Amino acid sequence: MSDLIRRTAAELADALAAGETTSVEVTQAHLDRIAAVDGDVHAFLVVDAEGALSQAAAADARRATGQAQSPLDGVPIAVKDVMATKGLPTTCGSRILEGWVPPYDATVVARLRAAGLPILGKTNMDEFAMGSSTEHSAYGPTRNPWDLSRIPGGSGGGSAAALAAYEAPLAIGTDTGGSIRQPGAVTGTVGVKPTYGGVSRYGLVSLANSLDQAGPVTRTVLDAALLHTVIGGHDPKDSTSIDAPLPDLVGAARRGAEGDLSGVRVGVVKELGGEGYQDGVLTRFQESVDLMVAAGAEVVEVSCPNFVHALATYYLILPAEASSNLARFDAMRYGLRVTPDGDPSAEDVMRATREAGFGDEVKRRIILGTYALSSGYYDAYYGQAQKVRTLITRDFEQAFQHADVLVSPTAPTTAFKLGEKVDDPLAMYLNDLATIPANLSGVPGISVPSGLADEDGLPAGVQILAPATADDRVYRVGAALEAALLQKWGGPLLDQARPLVGEVAQRPSRDQGASS
Template structure:
């Protein structure tokens, strides 16, 4: 296994800058790693070796001419398969889009290309981002590199597993209710959900427009900040995009890495711990808090009483928006088309019914039905309307909490990675994995998950979540980087160095 794939993206960028390596060399190293281990991990749905190497060669030419486009120019990246990529398949993990090749790039993908990052390929995901385990992909589950019999989180388990398995130094994910942060927690990686509107959603195949957000998946906090600055900022193609510059994310991460949190008030959210949380997860969470106190931070407990209703609120709003968004997959314009059996002259409705039945999986059908019911006449006010009111209460709880604290803390997920198939037939148990991450999506605030250590019960990664007020993304990077530095020193190196699976490419 090449030493290059173990390096952080920032270290790879430094190596490119000094001439110690080339983009072609490190891109090939990651492609070799994918060839060696992805048969076991299944992080990728499509690998574009030819395209990635061509982009890498162009990056090397630019560097030789002194025309480097960004700090990450030449560092390869993987992209979740829910983002449109011109010339590459975009399936959203669904049969209904099998073989579809978009004629355009999502804005974040275009910004990756403009910044010179070679795109390795598209990563696996729960179908249309509906799931917490990547078991709902129509193309088979992704496996956790820490234990191949366990889930890598979801819906973006492919991106998290690719980074954890050293198949990619960077990846893009999307976070609707925790789909970047929860996979980060269970794979020992770093995942960031930016402020809603801080990163363009143009070209993201929407599940829930008011909740979806694109963000970085990496192995270090600094790498996330570097990638966030590439993809973030205003986009006139996205009507929800915020027209103001990003705060200094890389500068905040570098400041935090110095290890000083003097004057920072940490708010521990009472409602996001305790019953239902694995003991080892809570133990690592408390140890992380103690480390930050040792760096000068002050801790206060905050109450957010409406958070107890966040899960129910989310599972009314999200399916309602999803049922509307997925109506466009009707077999009339693109995607899968199935002719019904035994019908000589099928109507458009017959074809639509047969295509959607064959093209959508059980979880997608479940959420479409739930959302359609919540929006139906006579139930709209009772369900969807009430959920939107509770959403306002959750935002008010955040506002009150941020008056007492600069950032809020909780475990990212209640448990470590569970076994494949363990919760597949129990949707409610699956939904509970997003208990701590959902409030941030309902309110639009930014959050980061980073590894807090290994749970005593099973030796698997746990995560800690840092949340900040809207537009204060720099705070999560400062606090996250400070904690990461302290934890890495405590562990004697990065947590992923302890991962037992896939050693030596097996």
């Protein structure tokens, strides 16, 4: 394995700036890695080798003349297949968009290109971001590089798996109910959900407009801060974009890495732990809290009583918004079109297309959402859910009066087996138990690897939440915790794994074990 693919994005950026390597060499090393192992992992749906190398060569030319467009100029990246990419297919993991090539870039993608990051390709995901395991992709599941028989989280499991398998040093994900943070927890990577409106949603194919948020997927907190700085900030094309500068995220991460949390109040959320959480996950979480105390933080317990209703609230609001958003896929304008025999009407074509193009989970949520919005049920379901959403936001406001950040396990369990929950939607939804409240209220959060659970030797994560627009807090506390854990482990978590992690080509092939 090339040493280049094991380096962090910050280390690669420094090496490029010093002339120790080239973007072409770095990009080729990752393309070689993808070719070697992605047949097993299936992190990517599309790999754009020619385009990535062309962009890398341009980055090298800029570096040679001292005109780098950003600190990350020349560092390659993978993009979740829910972001519009001009000239590259964008399928959202669905048959209904198979082969669709957007005529424009999402703002996030445009900013990546402007900063000089070569795009390796598009990563796999649950169809239209509906799922917690990446088993609901129409193009087959992604597998966790720690154990190919297990899920990599979802909906952005492809981006997280690409990082864990060393196929990319950086990736973009989207987080509607935990789809960056939960995959980060179960793959031993770092995932950040920025403040709602802190990163443009223009060109992000909407699942739920009031919940969706793009963000960084990385292997270190500093890398996430560097990437967040590239993609974040106001965008006039997005009406929900916050018209204010980002805080100093990179500075916060660097300060946090010094390991001093003196004066920081850390609130442990009473409702996000206990019953339903795996013992090993809770053990690693408590160790993380103890390390924050050792770094000087003051720990208090806070109660957010309405968090117990967050799951039910989310699974009324999200399907309602999704059913409206997915109405655009009607076979009339773009994407798949299925024409029944005979002399079908437009309605017949639409019905046949949506039947063939949407998977079971998408259909399930469309039905739920349409029912919740229907006449006679709107006030009883969707209206009530919005009221509870307000109560959850108030819980956050009250909790942040007593603590600067809130912490919890990121996910209740480590990665479960492929196929284990695919036929049990309620069990699948429970994976988002700890992450959903942040999306309902719009606050930022980060998942940092907390270690390996004793029961199965698989990664767990700790979640750090901060008030809206205070994203720098999650980076400071996350980096401090990461530094303490690195010292405890003697190196990155991925280096502490069983020998085959990252060497997935030696593991069982994809046709072994359960599949979706």
